[in-house]
Amino acid sequence: MRLATLDNVDMRFGGQAVLHDVDFHIDKGEIVTIVGPNGSGKSTLLRVLLGAQTPTSGTVTRLPGLRIGYIPQKLHIDPTLPLTVRRFLDLPRRVPEDEAARALDHAGCTALARRQMADLSGGQFQRVMLARALLSNPDLLILDEATQGLDQPGSAAFYRQIEQVRADLGCGVLMVSHELHVVMAASDRVVCLNGHVCCAGHPEQVASAPEYRALFGTGTHGALALYRHEHAHSHDHDHDHSHPHEAAQ
Amino acid sequence: MMSLLDDFLVRATLAGLGVALAAAPLGCFIVWRRMAFFGDATAHAAILGVALALAFNLSIVTGTAVLALAMALAVTALSGRAQAVDTLLGVLSHSALAAGLVAVSLLQGVRVDLSAYLFGEILGVDRMDLAIIWCGAALVSILLWARWSALLTATVSPDLAYAAGLDPRREQLILTVALAITVAVAIQVVGALLIGALLIIPAAAARAFSRTPEGMAAWAALIGATSALAGMAFAYRLDTPAGPTIVCVAAGIFAVASMVRLARDAA
Numbered sequence: 001m002r003l004a005t006l007d008n009v010d011m012r013f014g015g016q017a018v019l020h021d022v023d024f025h026i027d028k029g030e031i032v033t034i035v036g037p038n039g040s041g042k043s044t045l046l047r048v049l050l051g052a053q054t055p056t057s058g059t060v061t062r063l064p065g066l067r068i069g070y071i072p073q074k075l076h077i078d079p080t081l082p083l084t085v086r087r088f089l090d091l092p093r094r095v096p097e098d099e100a101a102r103a104l105d106h107a108g109c110t111a112l113a114r115r116q117m118a119d120l121s122g123g124q125f126q127r128v129m130l131a132r133a134l135l136s137n138p139d140l141l142i143l144d145e146a147t148q149g150l151d152q153p154g155s156a157a158f159y160r161q162i163e164q165v166r167a168d169l170g171c172g173v174l175m176v177s178h179e180l181h182v183v184m185a186a187s188d189r190v191v192c193l194n195g196h197v198c199c200a201g202h203p204e205q206v207a208s209a210p211e212y213r214a215l216f217g218t219g220t221h222g223a224l225a226l227y228r229h230e231h232a233h234s235h236d237h238d239h240d241h242s243h244p245h246e247a248a249q
Numbered sequence: 250m251m252s253l254l255d256d257f258l259v260r261a262t263l264a265g266l267g268v269a270l271a272a273a274p275l276g277c278f279i280v281w282r283r284m285a286f287f288g289d290a291t292a293h294a295a296i297l298g299v300a301l302a303l304a305f306n307l308s309i310v311t312g313t314a315v316l317a318l319a320m321a322l323a324v325t326a327l328s329g330r331a332q333a334v335d336t337l338l339g340v341l342s343h344s345a346l347a348a349g350l351v352a353v354s355l356l357q358g359v360r361v362d363l364s365a366y367l368f369g370e371i372l373g374v375d376r377m378d379l380a381i382i383w384c385g386a387a388l389v390s391i392l393l394w395a396r397w398s399a400l401l402t403a404t405v406s407p408d409l410a411y412a413a414g415l416d417p418r419r420e421q422l423i424l425t426v427a428l429a430i431t432v433a434v435a436i437q438v439v440g441a442l443l444i445g446a447l448l449i450i451p452a453a454a455a456r457a458f459s460r461t462p463e464g465m466a467a468w469a470a471l472i473g474a475t476s477a478l479a480g481m482a483f484a485y486r487l488d489t490p491a492g493p494t495i496v497c498v499a500a501g502i503f504a505v506a507s508m509v510r511l512a513r514d515a516a
Binding site: 050081084087088 | 406459462
């Protein structure tokens with residue numbers, strides 16, 4: 001089932017094109033990752049999809065009644081605002097105790113319920129954000145650089161949690177990330193963005209695409225070398241290469 | 250004679266109480282959203298509203314509400330453009346205040362005691378004023394209560410609000426309207442220059458005692474009400490202006506609350 005589609009989306013801020021002619025879609029149950037250098041419009045694409053930003057031109061189609069769970073890149077909660085984790089889960093709608101407890105458990109942060117949001121560590125904060133996103137029983141989970149500031153084991157654990165959530169809820173998951181190797185291993189589809197969609201498809205295809213290499217080089221973090229090695233024999237899967245322009249039709 | 254005295258003091262006290270109760274929860278949002286200077290600018294614009302009301306024979310409440318709302322909307326519309334928001338607020342806030350003072354002095358045939366509008370004249374509150382103040386306060390409270398959860402979500406993060414199907418711009422507009430109403434009813438009580446204080450200080454003091462947003466709003470209301478009552482009592486005993494005295498009491502409570510918080514954090 002198609003959850004959301006972008007067609008020919010252009011986004012300009014003060015004359016500067018951030019997104020140009022972007023076609024994109026996401027289906028129920030798939031994990032899609034957007035990769036791209038800084039300033040390539042990744043967060044903007046998410047915000048357009050959320051409805052937080054109206055594109056300059058092009059169309060955004062969301063499944064009617066689509067429930068979105070959103071985990072933003074960086075959420076600064078002002079220390080002047082007293083807010084316990086439990087109360088935070090009640091925004092914008094109050095949730096029953098057992099539901100809140102289940103969501104906290106799902107996100108692996110049961111012990112935090114009575115803590116102040118402003119006092120949480122980065123990893124704790126992201127787990128609380130995940131718990132809150134799960135409360136709405138989302139069809140689509142959107143994560144913008146959700147593991148920024150987490151160490152390697154921390155972010156690996158977080159992504160395992162995400163896969164678990166996908167398995168439990170059957171929701172679509174859309175992520176933006178810099179941690180290419182971790183994310184790509186967990187993704188069904190990767191979209192490489194640099195203002196426009198450079199290439200898209202199965203993670204191994206994208207990792208070996210010339211457009212992708214031109215953006216990220218071949219030896220980024222050593223991780224891609226590892227990646228290419230692992231998938232050195234999978235280059236003949238051209239048949240399921242879905243170029244986004246075709247896929248969006 | 251005694252009952253007359255009691256009467257205007259009671260009216261003044263009730264007026265102060267009404268404004269303090271409405272300002273407290275609104276002040277919390279202003280603190281959380283870092284809109285303190287925004288509140289000030291809106292209040293300063295009220296002086297221009299006074300001039301407008303006198304020139305066109307409108308009620309002071311109408312004039313100040315309209316100008317405060319216009320100011321708040323102008324700031325919202327212009328922010329995020331060429332100037333930083335604090336610069337923009339500085340320009341608009343002081344320009345509106347200066348223009349208001351000039352406009353009042355230009356009015357032909359009207360003798361106005363400007364200090365009443367700058368610093369408030371709570372002892373001059375009559376029955377009609379009191380009714381208007383309490384209606385305004387009730388309206389602000391109802392607005393905030395009805396939209397509380399949405400306002401809070403939009404305050405925590407506009408993007409989370411969008412994701413939940415809310416429009417943070419609408420919530421911002423609701424706060425703006427509530428602020429304009431508060432300014433309009435508070436100008437007689439504490440005056441345009443000190444409305445900001447009545448919004449910010451009780452909320453800031455309440456932070457020390459609160460674990461939830463609702464708790465902070467309740468504490469702010471309590472501190473605001475206490476300031477109004479104690480401020481009126483001091484003003485009567487010491488023969489000082491009522492509005493500034495109320496603000497001084499609030500400031501004193503803030504100082505004590507800050508020390509409590511420091512002591513607790515150090516422990």
